[in-house]
Amino acid sequence: MTTTTIGDVPFEGGASGNHQGAVRSCDTTGLPVCLGAQRFIKLHAVVAVVWLLIGGTAAILIALTRWPAVHLLPADWYYRLLTLHGLDMLIFMILNFEIAILYFAGTTLLNCRLASTKAAWLAFALMLIGGIMVNIAVLNGSSDVLLTSYVPLKASPWFYLGIILLAVGALVAVINFLATLYIAKRDHTYEGSVPLVVFGATAAAIIAVVTLLHGAVVMIPTWLWSMGVVEYIDPAWYRITWWALGHMSQQINVCAMVSVWYLLGTLTVGAQPVSQLVCRGAFVLYILFINVASAHHILVDPAVGASWKIWNTGYAMYLAVLASMIHGLTVPASIEVAQRKKGFNRGLFGWLVAAPWSNPGFSGFFLSLIIFGFGGGITGVVLGTQQINIMAHNTLRIPGHFHVTVVGGTALAFMAVTYYVVPLIFQREFYLKTWCRIQPWLFGGGITLMSIGMSFAGSYGVPRRHWDMEFTGAMFSTGFDSGAHLMLGLMGVGAIIAVTGLLVFVLLVVAAVFFGRSNAGRAMTPWHEERQVAEKFRTEDTAGDDEHSMPGTLVLALFFLACFVVYYFANWMWLADVWHVR
Amino acid sequence: MSIHQPPADWFKAPDSTERLWVGLALIWCLVMFIAMPYWYFYGKQNSVGEGYLVEPMEFSQRVSKFVETNKVGELKGIPIVEAAPGGDVYLQAMMWSWFPVIQMRKDQTYRLHISSLDLQHGFSIQPLNMNFQILPGYDHVLTITPTSAGEFSIVCNEFCGIGHHLMTGRILVVE
Numbered sequence: 001m002t003t004t005t006i007g008d009v010p011f012e013g014g015a016s017g018n019h020q021g022a023v024r025s026c027d028t029t030g031l032p033v034c035l036g037a038q039r040f041i042k043l044h045a046v047v048a049v050v051w052l053l054i055g056g057t058a059a060i061l062i063a064l065t066r067w068p069a070v071h072l073l074p075a076d077w078y079y080r081l082l083t084l085h086g087l088d089m090l091i092f093m094i095l096n097f098e099i100a101i102l103y104f105a106g107t108t109l110l111n112c113r114l115a116s117t118k119a120a121w122l123a124f125a126l127m128l129i130g131g132i133m134v135n136i137a138v139l140n141g142s143s144d145v146l147l148t149s150y151v152p153l154k155a156s157p158w159f160y161l162g163i164i165l166l167a168v169g170a171l172v173a174v175i176n177f178l179a180t181l182y183i184a185k186r187d188h189t190y191e192g193s194v195p196l197v198v199f200g201a202t203a204a205a206i207i208a209v210v211t212l213l214h215g216a217v218v219m220i221p222t223w224l225w226s227m228g229v230v231e232y233i234d235p236a237w238y239r240i241t242w243w244a245l246g247h248m249s250q251q252i253n254v255c256a257m258v259s260v261w262y263l264l265g266t267l268t269v270g271a272q273p274v275s276q277l278v279c280r281g282a283f284v285l286y287i288l289f290i291n292v293a294s295a296h297h298i299l300v301d302p303a304v305g306a307s308w309k310i311w312n313t314g315y316a317m318y319l320a321v322l323a324s325m326i327h328g329l330t331v332p333a334s335i336e337v338a339q340r341k342k343g344f345n346r347g348l349f350g351w352l353v354a355a356p357w358s359n360p361g362f363s364g365f366f367l368s369l370i371i372f373g374f375g376g377g378i379t380g381v382v383l384g385t386q387q388i389n390i391m392a393h394n395t396l397r398i399p400g401h402f403h404v405t406v407v408g409g410t411a412l413a414f415m416a417v418t419y420y421v422v423p424l425i426f427q428r429e430f431y432l433k434t435w436c437r438i439q440p441w442l443f444g445g446g447i448t449l450m451s452i453g454m455s456f457a458g459s460y461g462v463p464r465r466h467w468d469m470e471f472t473g474a475m476f477s478t479g480f481d482s483g484a485h486l487m488l489g490l491m492g493v494g495a496i497i498a499v500t501g502l503l504v505f506v507l508l509v510v511a512a513v514f515f516g517r518s519n520a521g522r523a524m525t526p527w528h529e530e531r532q533v534a535e536k537f538r539t540e541d542t543a544g545d546d547e548h549s550m551p552g553t554l555v556l557a558l559f560f561l562a563c564f565v566v567y568y569f570a571n572w573m574w575l576a577d578v579w580h581v582r
Numbered sequence: 583m584s585i586h587q588p589p590a591d592w593f594k595a596p597d598s599t600e601r602l603w604v605g606l607a608l609i610w611c612l613v614m615f616i617a618m619p620y621w622y623f624y625g626k627q628n629s630v631g632e633g634y635l636v637e638p639m640e641f642s643q644r645v646s647k648f649v650e651t652n653k654v655g656e657l658k659g660i661p662i663v664e665a666a667p668g669g670d671v672y673l674q675a676m677m678w679s680w681f682p683v684i685q686m687r688k689d690q691t692y693r694l695h696i697s698s699l700d701l702q703h704g705f706s707i708q709p710l711n712m713n714f715q716i717l718p719g720y721d722h723v724l725t726i727t728p729t730s731a732g733e734f735s736i737v738c739n740e741f742c743g744i745g746h747h748l749m750t751g752r753i754l755v756v757e
Contacts, residue, residue, distance in 0.1 A: 031585075075744050109585050146741050150702045152718065153742070193592065196584040235702055235717040236633075262584035273584055276592035278600050301715045302633025302722035309631065310618045318611035325607035329600065334584075386618050387627055393713040394704045394739040461711035463704070463739035468747040471737070475658060475679065476750040478708060478735035550599050557603055561610065568614065572621075578712050580626040580691075580727035 023113075028424055028523040034107035037114040041100045041425050043124055045418070046513070048096035051131065052411075053506050055088035060499040063450070067492030068470060068485055075467040079146065082465060084138045086147030090406060091166065091249070092131045097414050098204065098256045099123070099173045104425075105201035105259070106180035111189045115179035119172055126169025133162030146465060148242060151222060151233040160223035167215040167245075174208045177201075196273055196280065197266075200259030203283040208252045210291060214244035236303050243294035250406060251290040254324070255283065257368070257410040260417050261331045264365035267420055268356055268527075269342075271334035274550070279330050285323035293320065299389035306386070313386045321381055328373045329557045333550040335366075340549050343538045348552045350537035359527035364416025364440035371448055372409030376401060378564050379455060388571045391578065394465075396491075397458030400451045407498075408447040415505055416440060422509060423524035428516030430508060433527075439504045446498025453491030460484035629714065632723040638699040641674065641721060648672040649682050657683045657752060670695060673736075673751075675703040675716050677743055680736045680751025688757050691727045704739030707753060713739060728755040 022035040058081040064072040073081065107114055114120060136158070137143045143155035181202065184190060194202070218241040224230040262279070265271035273279045295312030298304050332352075339351035356362045379401040383392045392398060419436060422428055430436050462469050462484050469488070471478050519525070596604070622628055648663065648670070655662040661682040665671045667690035674681045676699040686692055696705055698718040705714045705722075710730075716722055736751035 075747070079741065079744070079746075144744075150740070153701050190587055192587050192590055195586050196588065234719070236720060239715075239717075266584045271584070273588075275594075275596040275600055276588045277594060278596045278604065298715075300629045300631075300713060302631055302717060302720045303635075304631045304633075306622055306628060306630040309629070310622065314615045314618060318615050321614075322604075322607050322611045325611075326604060329603045333599070381614065385614070387621050387625060387629065390627055390629055390713060391711050393715065394706065395711065395713065459711070461706065461708045463706060463737060465741045466739065466747055471747055471750055474748045474750040475660070476735060476752050478737060478750050481709065554599050554603065561606065565610070572617070575627050576625070578627055578710055579707075579729050581712065582628050582630055582632075582725040 026108075026424060027427075027519070027521060031108050032111050033425070034113050036117050036120075037103045037107040038425055040114070040120045040124060041103050041421070044096045044100040044103070044127075045421060045425075047124075047128060047131075048093050048100065048414075049506060049509055051088045051093035051096065052502065054135070055085050055093055056499055056502040056506070058082075058085035058088070059502075060495060063492055063495030063499075065467065066469075067488050067495075069489060070492060071468070076141070076144065078467045079144045079465075080138060080141065083144060083146050084135065087134055087138070087163075088131075089411075090147060091163075092127075092134075094253055094406070094410065094414075095166070095170050095249075096127060098208075098252060099127070099170065100421075101256055101260065101417075102174065102177040102201055102205060103180075105198045106177045106184070109195050109198050110181070110184040112180055112184035112187070115176050115183055119176045119179075123169045123173035123176060126165045126172065128169075130162045130164070130166030130169060133158050133165065137162060148246065149222070150242075151225070151235050151238045154226055157223060157226045160219055160226055164216065164219050164223060167212045167219065170208065171212045174205045174212070177205050193276075196276060197259050197263045199280055200255055200262065200283050203287050204252050204255035204259065206287050207248060207255060207290065211245055211248040211252060214241060214248065218242045218245060236301065239301065240294070240298055240304070243297045244291070245294075247294040247296055248291055250402070251286060251293065251320075253406055253410040254290070255286055257372070257413045258283075258327050258331070260413045261327070261365055261369060262334070264361055264413070264416055264420075265331060265334050265338075268359055268362040268365065269335055269338045271338040274330060274333050274337055278326060282323040282326040282330070285319050285326075288319070290320035290323075293384070296384040296389075299384075299386050300393045309386045313384055313389075318381070321377075324373075324377055328369075328377070328560065329553060331369055332366075332556060333553040336550045336553045345539040346537045348555055350539075351552060354537035356528035358437055359419075360436045360440050361416050361419045361527055363437070364412055364419070364444070367440055367444040368409050368413040368416060371404050371412065371444055373560060374563060375448060375451060376405030376409050378567050380405060381564075382568055382571050385568075385571070388575055390581070391571070391575055392458065394463055395458035396454045396462045396464050399464050400453075400455030400458055403447055403454065404451040408444055408451065412440060412444050412447070415443065418505075418509060419527065422512045422516070423519060426513050426516075427518055427520045428512045429519050429525055430512045430516065432508060432511075435504055436508055439501055439508065441501075442504060443498055443501030446494050446496070446501055448494070450491050450494030450498055453487045453489070453494055457484045457487035457491065460487070462488070626727075627712075632725070634721045634723070635719060636697055636721040638697070638718055641672075641695075641697045642699055644695070645672045645674040645681065653682075654685060660752075662754065665692060667691065669693070672696075673705075674699060675705070675738070675749075676700050678738070678745040678749035680738075680749065683752045683754065685754045685756065686728050688728055688731045688755050691725060694724045694726050695721050696724070697721045701742045702740050703742055703749070704737075706737045706739040708735045708737055710734060715740065728753075731755045731757050 143159040664685035738749035
């Protein structure tokens, strides 16, 4: 075992004798890096960044179309690029990134080799071919059906086939990860329980299997229908089953993101979970209860009864929401405990102010936590409340919600971890470190503004997925309050800032990966030094070995709960004002 | 650390702050869960999903018959139709129109049947901002009571092709 440090964080690591296959010892952390897995981590990460760039280009064009003062694209290209944006971001980019995380967690953290290189190649090829197939089918104008492709709106068979290939590829990769877990256990490459990050990744993998199987159940008949083999797909059946793919896949993202939070907490400030039992228990709650969240999109559908809606909407008594609220405490708590142990013990929040904000791995991670919790978490539960959904279904409130979960939360966390993936896995140094430090703030800040604009425009009733909210040329003229126009302007400004942050990210990563200085053979340049941090937050009175000192986190959590309660009951009040309906 | 194997004795009870937070969060989750059945019984706004299978042709005939017997006027060439309070009202969605124009009395209750003849559509009453999903092959029945008078727009908020933004309709609520 060797001990090394990243910044001021000590690491214990080192490849033990049990590892089979080619392996290198990480020059920074001392952790064993399986070279077979490293290749696929790189491949999937590069492909993820390509999808991110394409999806981001589409994003700015559609945002500038929805900003009524700009109204950039014609209608057909708006819907086409909206379809492309949804698929590239929500499915191709994010799944490729998650496969990279699974390969990392299964090999490096368990000191194990990847179960099958052939399967990894197969998975990679299927995911890439599927992605290209779908992108071509959308861009050639044969599949303007949006992400959800609700029947009987019909796309080209290549569109459905591409999604099926992607799903099969992802499934192969997930099974490869699970096989790696099996080999690690069988060959005793580790003792006792798996690390928390591996546990979270496994939870994500289990949810992914269930999700992808639902994808097969809905997409294969739909593909056959698009070719005329199957005559009829019931739209109500399609919606319920599609959302078992569509919303459940977002729960993979949540699980993967929370795992990345724990990983980054360790990499940036040396945090460790306060109670392993609580953190792992919360992941188990995700596996057991989060799957039913697909009901969120069916809340105002016909032919689905109220009791079914209420039970499923409640995630079975909100036990998955409970899991997220638990992580919302335990993640910052682990940071607070670690910081206080180092002596940053002044006041309630000295530990947070003295955190390494100059480290994009930390700032990206913590912003992701705040944006996901306060923005995405609260709005998600409120919008998913069965009756409140009447005021929200298919309005801009919905994308307003999921852009602060999937983008401000998951994508930002993935960007943050990239500031370690590039130096540690690609073994390249970043250029323009000041821009690296600004990037999470640009991206996170832009997305937050954009989502606020969307959410409030949605509260005025502005529909999502709609080319012209002024309904130019419609039989009955209609329109929205000037407040809605203002909010869409805010959305547009936010989108410009966020996409700028995205482009900066892509440029920094491309420059580092292809032209960066190699750091093979030596430790990565640390993102922060402890001495850069304001010493005034140190006190003589350190928390020492007290593992229970987290008063600042508790105050933050109580503030979060207060915001949640206020927003929740405010929505019931608004609901009480609309027409009576049953 | 989160990336290292946990100590052998990790399976132990959490400390007091964590216990407090888990307890508070659980109570809040239960409050939210109970709120939904409570509103189902005591609240006035619910989506119970009353729906029946119906062939698009069959539904179209019901709409035509309803318009014939209940027409009270015309707005931009589209018939205005009013049913007796408590009666059945039919609304047809298709690319890219809502048919006919519906007239209702304030504080009277109607059974509003909505279905689509082609794709999925979104029934969205503005500026009230009430939204329901409309599927082809399903008659979605809303037992609805307008509590405010005036002229309301129906917009489509489920993507239904290139003319999606043209799909608007009217509901007139009179005192």
